[in-house]
Amino acid sequence: MARITASVYTSHVPAIGVALDLHKTQEDYWQPLFAGYDFSKQWMKDNKPDVIFLVYNDHATAFSLDMIPTFAIGTAAEYKPADEGWGARPVPVVKGHPELASHIAQSVIQQDFDLTIVNKMDVDHGLTVPLSLMCGELDPVKDAWPCPVIPFAVNVVQYPVPSGQRCFALGQAIRKAVESFDEDINVHIWGTGGMSHQLQGARAGLINREWDNNWLDLMINDPVACAKVPHIDYVREAGSEGIELVMWLIARGAMADVNDGQRSGPLPQVAHRFYHVPASNTAVGHAILENN
Amino acid sequence: MALDKPYKDVPGTIIFDAEQSRLGYWLNQFCTSLMKAENRARFLADERAYLDEWPMTEEQKLAVLARDLNWCMALGGNIYFLARIGATDGKSFQQMAGSMTGMSEEEYRNMMVAGGRSVEGNRRIGEDGDAQPHRQPQGAGSKKEGN
Numbered sequence: 001m002a003r004i005t006a007s008v009y010t011s012h013v014p015a016i017g018v019a020l021d022l023h024k025t026q027e028d029y030w031q032p033l034f035a036g037y038d039f040s041k042q043w044m045k046d047n048k049p050d051v052i053f054l055v056y057n058d059h060a061t062a063f064s065l066d067m068i069p070t071f072a073i074g075t076a077a078e079y080k081p082a083d084e085g086w087g088a089r090p091v092p093v094v095k096g097h098p099e100l101a102s103h104i105a106q107s108v109i110q111q112d113f114d115l116t117i118v119n120k121m122d123v124d125h126g127l128t129v130p131l132s133l134m135c136g137e138l139d140p141v142k143d144a145w146p147c148p149v150i151p152f153a154v155n156v157v158q159y160p161v162p163s164g165q166r167c168f169a170l171g172q173a174i175r176k177a178v179e180s181f182d183e184d185i186n187v188h189i190w191g192t193g194g195m196s197h198q199l200q201g202a203r204a205g206l207i208n209r210e211w212d213n214n215w216l217d218l219m220i221n222d223p224v225a226c227a228k229v230p231h232i233d234y235v236r237e238a239g240s241e242g243i244e245l246v247m248w249l250i251a252r253g254a255m256a257d258v259n260d261g262q263r264s265g266p267l268p269q270v271a272h273r274f275y276h277v278p279a280s281n282t283a284v285g286h287a288i289l290e291n292n
Numbered sequence: 293m294a295l296d297k298p299y300k301d302v303p304g305t306i307i308f309d310a311e312q313s314r315l316g317y318w319l320n321q322f323c324t325s326l327m328k329a330e331n332r333a334r335f336l337a338d339e340r341a342y343l344d345e346w347p348m349t350e351e352q353k354l355a356v357l358a359r360d361l362n363w364c365m366a367l368g369g370n371i372y373f374l375a376r377i378g379a380t381d382g383k384s385f386q387q388m389a390g391s392m393t394g395m396s397e398e399e400y401r402n403m404m405v406a407g408g409r410s411v412e413g414n415r416r417i418g419e420d421g422d423a424q425p426h427r428q429p430q431g432a433g434s435k436k437e438g439n
Contacts, residue, residue, distance in 0.1 A: 014385060029405075060372040064324040065317055085327055085379025157372055159309035196408075199371045201362060202304030202430070203423035204389040205400060207408025232298040236415050240305050241371075278404040280386045 002100070002181040006047060007251040007268070008040075008190040009219075009287045010133055012056060014125040015280035017089050020132050033284060036274035037133050043271060043288060044134050044146065050185035051097045051148050053104075053174065055250045056126035056192045058153045059084070062118075068158055069116035071170065073108075074123075074151035075101040082122035090140045091128050097148035100181055104150070107177035113170055118153075127151055130192045133286075154247050156193070161231070164246045168227035169261065171253020178254075191251030193244025195275075196237070197282035206239040207283045213275060215245065216285055220270060223252045224263055241282075256291040266292045301416050304423035308370040316368020319356070322346045323369070326376035335380060362392050394429020 016033070019025055025034045061082045063069065079094040105117050131145055132138075138145070155161055162170075171189070178187050195215075198206040215238070218226040227249050234243045252258070257265045268289035276284045299307040306312065313320075322343065325331045335342040343353045355363035356377060364374050371388070378388040390400030403409060413421025422430060429436075 018384070059375075060320070060324065060370065061327070064373075065313060065320050083327055083329070085332070085376045087329075157308065157370065158313050159307055198305065198409075199385060199389045200304075200365055201306060201392050201423075202394075202425070202428050203302070203409065203414055204304075204392050205403055205409040206411060206414065206423070207404075208411045209407065211411070235299050235305070235307065236302055237411060240302075240307060277407055280384070281389045281404065283408070 002178045002183055002185045002187055004175055004178055004187045004189055004254050004256075004291065005049070006188050006271075006288065006290045007255055008130075008134065008188060009248050009251060009285065009289075010130050010190070010192055011194055011279065011282060011284040011286070012126045012129040012192045013279040013282045013284065014084070014129065017125050017129045017132060020137055021090055033276050033279055036276055036284070036286060039272050040134050040286070040288060041136050049147055049188040051100055051150060051187050053150045053152060053178070053187055053189045054127055054130065054192070055152045055154060055190060055247045056130070057156045057244060057247065058121075059124050059126060060157060061124035062121035062153070063155075065158075068155055069118075069153070070155050070162055071113065072116040072118045072153040073101055073105050074118050074121060074153075075105060076119050076121070079121060079123045079127075079151060081128050082124045084124050089125070089128055091132060092138055092140055092144050094123055094127065094131070094145060094151070095148045097150055100178075100183075100185070100187075101150045103181050104174060104177040107180055108170070108173045111173040111176065113173055121151070123151055126192060130190060152250070154250070156244050156246065161243060162246065163231065164227045164229055164249050167246045167249040168223060168253040168258075171250040172258055172261070174250065175254040189251045189254045191248035193247050194238070194242055195245060195283040195285040196239050196242045198239030199241050199281055203239070205281060207277050208237050208239070209275075209277060209283065211237040212283055212285055216273070216275070216287065219248060219252055220287065220289065221267060222263070223249065223258060224261070226252070252289075255289060268292065303414055303417045303419070303421070303425065306365050312368045312370070314368070316352075316370065318346050318348045319352045319364065319367060319369050320373035322348060322356075323373035323376040326380050332380045359391075361388060393431065394433025395431030399431040
């Protein structure tokens with residue numbers, strides 16, 4: 001059967017993609033940030049998954065105000081990097097895994113989560129920046145991402161956005177779905193976005209290092225409590241765009257120590273943890289958790 | 293019964309909820325059109341004519357022409373949509389976010405490098421942090437206005 005062996009958490013700041021694409025990673029401003037992912041790139045090589053289930057949010061790219069799905073799963077064979085207004089990022093096309101994605105869609109919907117199924121969409125920096133951070137710089141034509149990716153887009157742009165609790169429960173349903181897939185494959189689940197940042201108004205530039213790190217501790221060690229943090233705490237403490245962190249709870253909820261909404265058994269292994277301020281407007285958080 | 297909106301008392305912050313989205317529908321859809329290179333070129337060639345193709349309010353059009361992102365947001369714009377205007381102008385997210393504070397680009401960048409804006413005094417309207425209404429605009433913007 002298929003199994004989830006690890007979860008990866010990372011911010012997905014667009015400026016990180018720009019720094020990579022313009023080969024600025026060794027500049028003084030960016031070097032400390034990319035150094036925080038050196039371990040992760042090696043870890044990806046040593047623990048190469050067969051499929052990545054990548055939770056991210058679309059930033060008004062594939063989904064304008066025409067349609068706003070709360071949870072959307074990509075079931076396509078491939079996804080092109082989107083032109084977000086600056087031209088598309090020069091990174092490889094993202095190959096999907098239609099069989100596993102369709103299987104997860106069916107299983108999760110039958111567990112009472114009403115997903116939107118997407119067969120055609122471009123993927124923006126929310127998805128490609130985490131891939132670049134974990135896989136390094138790749139040639140858009142000659143290279144390929146190390147494995148297929150199932151994009152899973154969460155609406156955190158227009159309120160109402162899903163609660164942390166709902167995301168945490170969804171993660172549990174996704175794990176059950178993966179484990180009922182017959183093929184023997186190794187799946188990683190990634191939660192992306194955050195950490196504290198605000199891109200608007202007089203409060204733009206808000207960073208809350210202490211809150212971020214306390215939240216990260218809670219997410220790793222007591223995800224049941226972390227899932228209960230209400231939206232307003234994210235907005236007030238981590239900035240209006242800090243709400244993206246609810247997506248990390250989908251990945252955390254899919255780990256082996258979460259069963260029937262409670263923690264049981266040993267905590268996952270923290271293979272790596274990193275925090276850095278700033279990347280453009282944003283506090284960057286990153287962690288890798290391995291199932292025991 | 294009215295919906296609970298606990299986020300209304302956060303200073304310097306407009307949450308993009310269904311109410312804002314209704315206000316800003318055409319403004320944001322106009323922004324989305326700038327994801328196509330040919331539309332970016334047409335917009336830059338004659339901004340007013342391009343805006344007039346959209347059923348936006350006159351005030352929304354003026355806010356776009358002025359590149360006043362705070363004004364755009366008050367009229368229902370959302371930053372991820374408004375970012376298409378910035379991209380069309382060749383601006384980064386940092387330049388766009390900074391422009392909403394009154395600070396110069398350098399001041400805003402330095403604030404971020406120094407660890408960002410503190411949350412202290414900026415959690416609720418009525419405190420005394422730098423994002424509070426009575427302390428706007430910030431940085432170079434405050435000097436320009438002779439405050």
